[in-house]
Amino acid sequence: xxxxxxxxxxxxxxxxxxxxxxxxxxxxxxxxxxxxxxxxxxxxxxxxxxxxxxxxxxxxxxxxxxxxxxxxxxxxxxxxxxxxxxxxxxxxxxxxxxxxxxxxxxxxxxxxxxxxxxxxxxxxxxxxxxxxxxxxxxxxxxxxxxxxxxxxxxxxxxxxxxxxxxxxxxxxxxxxxxxxxxxxxxxxxxxxxxxxxxxxxxxxxxxxxxxxxxxxxxxxxxxxxxxxxxxxxxxxxxxxxxxxxxxxxxxxxxxxxxxxxxxxxxxxxxxxxxxxxxxxxxxxxxxxxxxxxxxxxxxxxxxxxxxxxxxxxxxxxxxxxxxxxxxxxxxxxxxxxxxxxxxxxxxxxxxxxxxxxxxxxxxxxxxxxxxxxxxxxxxxxxxxxxxxxxxxxxxxxxxxxxxxxxxxxxxxxxxxxxxxxxxxxxxxxxxxxxxxxxxxxxxxxxxxxxxxxxxxxxxxxxxxxxxxxxxxxxxxxxxxxxxxxxxxxxxxxxxxxxxxxxxxxxxxxxxxxxxxxxxxxxxxxxxxxxxxxxxxxxxxxxxxxxxxxxxxxxxxxxxxxxxxxxxxxxxxxxxxxxxxxxxxxxxxxxxxxxxxxxxxxxxxxxxxxxxxxxxxxxxxxxxxxxxxxxxxxxxxxxxxxxxxxxxxxxxxxxxxxxxxxxxxxxxxxxxxxxxxxxxxxxxxxxxxxxxxxxxxxxxxxxxxxxxxxxxxxxxxxxxxxxxxxxxxxxxxxxxxxxxxxxxxxxxxxxxxxxxx
Numbered sequence: 040x041x042x043x044x045x046x047x048x049x050x051x052x053x054x055x056x057x058x059x060x061x062x063x064x065x066x067x068x069x070x071x072x073x074x075x076x077x078x079x080x081x082x083x084x085x086x087x088x089x090x091x092x093x094x095x096x097x098x099x100x101x102x103x104x105x106x107x108x109x110x111x112x113x114x115x116x117x118x119x120x121x122x123x124x125x126x127x128x129x130x131x132x133x134x135x136x137x138x139x140x141x142x143x144x145x146x147x148x149x150x151x152x153x154x155x156x157x158x159x160x161x162x163x164x165x166x167x168x169x170x171x172x173x174x175x176x177x178x179x180x181x182x183x184x185x186x187x188x189x190x191x192x193x194x195x196x197x198x199x200x201x202x203x204x205x206x207x208x209x210x211x212x213x214x215x216x217x218x219x220x221x222x223x224x225x226x227x228x229x230x231x232x233x234x235x236x237x238x239x240x241x242x243x244x245x246x247x248x249x250x251x252x253x254x255x256x257x258x259x260x261x262x263x264x265x266x267x268x269x270x271x272x273x274x275x276x277x278x279x280x281x282x283x284x285x286x287x288x289x290x291x292x293x294x295x296x297x298x299x300x301x302x303x304x305x306x307x308x309x310x311x312x313x314x315x316x317x318x319x320x321x322x323x324x325x326x327x328x329x330x331x332x333x334x335x336x337x338x339x340x341x342x343x344x345x346x347x348x349x350x351x352x353x354x355x356x357x358x359x360x361x362x363x364x365x366x367x368x369x370x371x372x373x374x375x376x377x378x379x380x381x382x383x384x385x386x387x388x389x390x391x392x393x394x395x396x397x398x399x400x401x402x403x404x405x406x407x408x409x410x411x412x413x414x415x416x417x418x419x420x421x422x423x424x425x426x427x428x429x430x431x432x433x434x435x436x437x438x439x440x441x442x443x444x445x446x447x448x449x450x451x452x453x454x455x456x457x458x459x460x461x462x463x464x465x466x467x468x469x470x471x472x473x474x475x476x477x478x479x480x481x482x483x484x485x486x487x488x489x490x491x492x493x494x495x496x497x498x499x500x501x502x503x504x505x506x507x508x509x510x511x512x513x514x515x516x517x518x519x520x521x522x523x524x525x526x527x528x529x530x531x532x533x534x535x536x537x538x539x540x541x542x543x544x545x546x547x548x549x550x551x552x553x554x555x556x557x558x559x560x561x562x563x564x565x566x567x568x569x570x571x572x573x574x575x576x577x578x579x580x581x582x583x584x585x586x587x588x589x590x591x592x593x594x595x596x597x598x599x600x601x602x603x604x605x606x607x608x609x610x611x612x613x614x615x616x617x618x619x620x621x622x623x624x625x626x627x628x629x630x631x632x633x634x635x636x637x638x639x640x641x642x643x644x645x646x647x648x649x650x651x652x653x654x655x656x657x658x659x660x661x662x663x664x665x666x667x668x669x670x671x672x673x674x675x676x677x678x679x680x681x682x683x684x685x686x687x688x689x690x691x692x693x694x695x696x697x698x699x700x701x702x703x704x705x706x707x708x709x710x711x712x713x714x715x716x717x718x719x720x721x722x723x724x725x726x727x728x729x730x731x732x733x734x735x736x737x738x739x740x741x742x743x744x745x746x747x748x749x750x751x752x753x754x755x756x757x758x759x760x761x762x763x764x765x766x767x768x769x770x771x772x773x774x775x776x777x778x779x780x781x782x783x784x785x786x787x788x789x790x791x792x793x794x795x
Contacts, residue, residue: 041295042199043206045329048363049398049454052130052199052206056454058446059206059399061088061132062371065141066120067097068408068420071113074120076430077406078127084436085443088206089124090132090367090401092139093117095186096149097414105189114411117190121197125204131197132299132367132401134209135190137172137183143414145170146217152182161218162226164256171217173227174281184288191292200295207296209367210285213303213333214278215318219474224255224270230277237273263479264567271317271472279321282328299329301367302354309336309346310496313353313471320468323358330358331367331399339384340689344391344672345504346496351395352512353466363398371402374435375423382435383716385425386442387687390718393446394674394685396458402439441741441755445720448740448753449683452725456678462508462661464499465515465530467540469565487533490602493640494557495531501643502652503529507663509674516540522551522632527661529555532573536561541572548632553659556636559604577627577634578609590615590623590639593654595647604638614658615639626658635659667696671713675700681725681733688713707779709737709759719755727752731791734761738784752789759783767791 042053049056062081066074081089098115099105109116124131139147148170153160159176160168172179197203217223225231228248235248254266286298300322304315312332316323323330332354336347355364370388374380389400407421407428421428425436446453470491473484503510513520515530516537530544541561548554560579564570574582585605589597592615605621615624615637624637635658642648656662665673665684671694672687684705688694694713698705705723713719722740725733731750733740738758744751750767754760760782762769769775770792772785782789 041297043297045297045359045361045363047361048396048457050363056451057087058454059088059130059365059401060086060443060446061090061130061399061401062086062405063090063368063401063403064406065091065404065408065420066117067094067114067414068410069114069406071109071116071119073430074123075127077426078124078129080426080430081405082127082129084439085447086129086402088130088132088401090403091120091134092141092147092212093133093135093190094139094141094143094147094414095136096144096147097411098190099149099186100151100413102149102151102155103185107190107193118193121193121205125197129204130199131205132207132209133194133205134212135187135194136211137186138212138214140212140216142410142417142420144416147212148172156182160227161223163221163223164226166226169223171223173225173230174214174277175233175284176227176229180284183285187285187288187292191289191294195293198294198296205296207299207329208289208294209299209301209331210282210289211300213301213315214281214322215274215474216303216315218274219304219314219318222475224475226252226255233277234270234273237276238269241272242269258477258479260479263477264483267475267477267480268472271475275318275321278319279325282322283325286325286328297329298327299331299365299367301331301333303333305333305335305350307492308343309334309350310492312350313466313468313491314474316353316357317468317471318474320357326359328359329362329365330354331365331401333368333403334366334388335368335370335373336384336388337370337373338381339387339391341505341672344687344689345501347388347391348395348504348510349464349496349500349512351392351397352464352510353514355396356466356512356514356518357468364392364396365399366392366397367399367401368403369400371405372422372424374425374433375421376433378423380423381716382433383438385435386438387689387716387718389442390685390687390720391672393453393720394458394676394683396676398454444741445739445755448742449720449722449725452678452680452722453676453683453720455680456676456683458509458511459675459677460509460511461664462503462510462527462529463520463525464495464503464510464512465520465528466495466512467516467537468514469516469537470531470533490531490533490558490640493602498557498640498643498652499529499531502649504672505643505649505670506653506656507665507673508656508661515543520547522547522553525552527553527555527659529557532556532558532561534559534561535563535565535567536570536573538564538570538572541570545572545576545629548634549630551631553632553661554634555655555659556634557640558602559638560606560636576629577636579606580609581607583607583621585617585619585621585623587617587619590617592624592641592651595651598641598648598651600639600641602640606636606638614654624655633659664701666699669694669696671696673698682723683725684721684723685718686711686713686721687718688715691715706735706737706759707761707781711737730764730766732763734763736760749790749792752791754784754787754789756787757784760789762789762791764791766794768794
């Protein structure tokens with residue numbers, strides 16, 4: 040058994056659950072005489088791990104000529120860098136490619152690869168040979184094996200299983216990303232033959248490679264959708280085979296630690312991220328494979344934090360069951376000097392992700408640097424990271440030590456705590472299989488993107504987060520669900536829905552589930568054949584497109600909407616319609632369950648809009664447990680050692696209010712205070728030691744000092760604390776409320792003396 044494993048949603052290192060809190064540092068962009076000071080700085084900041092790319096093009100400039108010890112240049116001394124990090128007590132995440140991207144030439148692939156072996160290049164729809172590897176080409180496989188054989192001679196003895204510090208190794212980088220962003224089909228003859236054979240086996244269609252190539256390059260109306268949809272499914276298999284092949288090569292070279300593949304696609308404020316999930320669907324489900332996200336929100340506020348949460352929940356829904364949520368590229372840069380960016384963003388984003396169950400974070404990239412011409416034609420590598428090239432700090436750096444001290448103080452209790460959820464958002468990952476387009480499907484894809492953004496992300500997820508209805512997500516085709524584990528389910532639907540999913544949704548409702556459907560009534564299955572299972576079960580007799588973009592719902596009139604659809608049928612209750620009495624929203628009781636359908640994308644821009652969603656949720660008896668008079672982002676985590684209330688204030692104004700749970704005030708009716716653009720993670724019934732419980736605190740615990748006869752608890756500010764213990768007595772400047780045994784700190788620390 041390896042010294043690092045994943046169990047019950049936690050990373051276990053040498054038998055102990057850990058939060059992996061990492062920062063990315065590129066040794067190949069920093070002079071070797073500064074490595075030690077930079078690594079010490081990471082340690083002092085509170086990080087326990089350093090991550091780095093290992094660029095193939097930097098270490099094998101000519102084929103077969105490797106430098107890992109710095110004999111050709113001291114900044115190629117990979118061995119020395121890894122040993123230095125280990126000596127300083129940092130765990131290591133190694134990222135040896137073959138691809139690394141990271142603003143490097145050929146995305147990290149040596150130039151000689153394409154000049155010496157042009158046959159392994161991708162050929163695109165224009166017939167151009169591009170400097171990208173055709174993933175499964177035999178020559179690419181041969182060269183990758185040689186690279187891995189060389190680099191793993193350095194990595195293998197430094198793994199934690201050999202008393203080293205490497206705990207994870209990333210295989211390649213953002214597999215499939217380039218193909219998506221360039222809309223690039225791989226027409227390399229090797230790949231074309233593989234795809235043609237795939238069509239023969241899976242679709243029972245015996246096409247020639249000439250026909251397949253022509254349809255991919257110049258699709259006709261009859262086959263344009265079919266060929267592109269088939270290629271997307273096929274390329275999921277390619278990516279999975281490639282990822283498994285890399286892992287097999289690495290294991291043959293001695294790799295024993297956890298393998299990682301990362302998921303790209305964080306554009307459009309995160310709403311395009313599930314496209315990357317779709318591309319890597321088969322790969323991230325390889326048994327034992329760890330998947331990690333690349334997340335670059337640029338900013339965080341009340342208008343977009345819901346998108347970050349839905350990205351996390353969709354990832355959790357698809358990753359291997361025991362895995363902890365992990366972001367291996369968690370934006371740390373983007374704060375250029377005098378750029379007007381948010382210095383609070385990384386702190387608030389980290390807190391948000393901790394509250395959704397993230398247990399491993401690599402802050403990417405943590406330090407500026409410089410490129411050599413072999414790496415990039417651009418010398419400067421400065422994207423507003425926390426630490427400048429000269430070692431000075433940008434303003435957002437100073438939040439990291441406070442953040443890491445809080446995480447370390449809560450320790451194993453925070454590691455074992457998981458989010459408490461109250462409802463579920465369902466999704467179909469095939470709705471995001473839109474990485475490629477042609478003239479036949481381009482309009483369809485754009486319409487589907489509108490459904491995803493307006494309903495799934497900025498409708499359902501936005502309402503639930505603002506309403507404090509903390510949610511998880513499930514992929515409804517892959518996962519089994521029932522009314523017991525999923526009492527309420529939100530589902531975006533459009534004209535196409537797989538036949539088996541339509542039946543699963545109806546069965547769920549018949550068995551007592553409460554389903555909120557927003558969008559259109561599906562009328563086709565995944566093959567675009569007629570399929571009316573949902574339509575018939577809901578007693579919908581006719582579907583129409585109203586000639587209006589406004590509806591009346593509940594007590595509100597003239598609500599602006601889009602993606603509108605009206606229906607006729609036998610319904611139990613109508614709650615939304617047009618001025619012409621066309622039905623837009625209805626309730627249908629089915630056996631023991633209920634469906635609430637809304638045939639429009641209602642915005643979430645005003646209090647009135649949000650109340651429409653609130654009243655819809657009340658139709659299925661759904662209401663939040665947590666509340667406050669003045670709004671604040673809040674969610675609860677719970678574990679065997681206690682609970683946490685996670686609060687984020689995204690506003691430019693300070694916040695203070697009471698917090699209630701199921702109508703009962705928390706923290707002994709003490710108001711909680713949050714400065715502008717800040718967060719708190721507050722303990723409730725936190726077991727610090729077997730005979731020391733922190734019943735609650737209105738301030739954040741930052742550090743625990745343990746001594747032989749006393750301990751000192753350090754907090755973020757003055758505030759109220761309640762302690763239960765038969766072993767410790769309070770000492771120091773506090774005011775004691777004897778009635779409630781509550782302590783009012785007159786400073787930021789609390790000393791507890793051991794009796795006797």
